[in-house]
Amino acid sequence: MSTVSGNQYGVGLITLLVAASISVGYYQMYWLPEQLATPDVDEHV
Numbered sequence: 001m002s003t004v005s006g007n008q009y010g011v012g013l014i015t016l017l018v019a020a021s022i023s024v025g026y027y028q029m030y031w032l033p034e035q036l037a038t039p040d041v042d043e044h045v
Helices: 003-037
Strands: none
Touching: none
16 A cells, blocks of 8 residues: 555545534524424324
C-alpha cells in the first residue's frame, strides 16, 4: 500500500465522519424538535 492510497482512504474516512456528524446535527436541530412540536398521534389509539 502506497502513502497516496492510504492518504485517500484517510480523507474518505474523515469525509464520511463529517457527513455523519452533519446528518446527526441536522436531525437533532431541525427534524426532532419539529416532530415534538407537532406530534402525529392517531386518535383511535
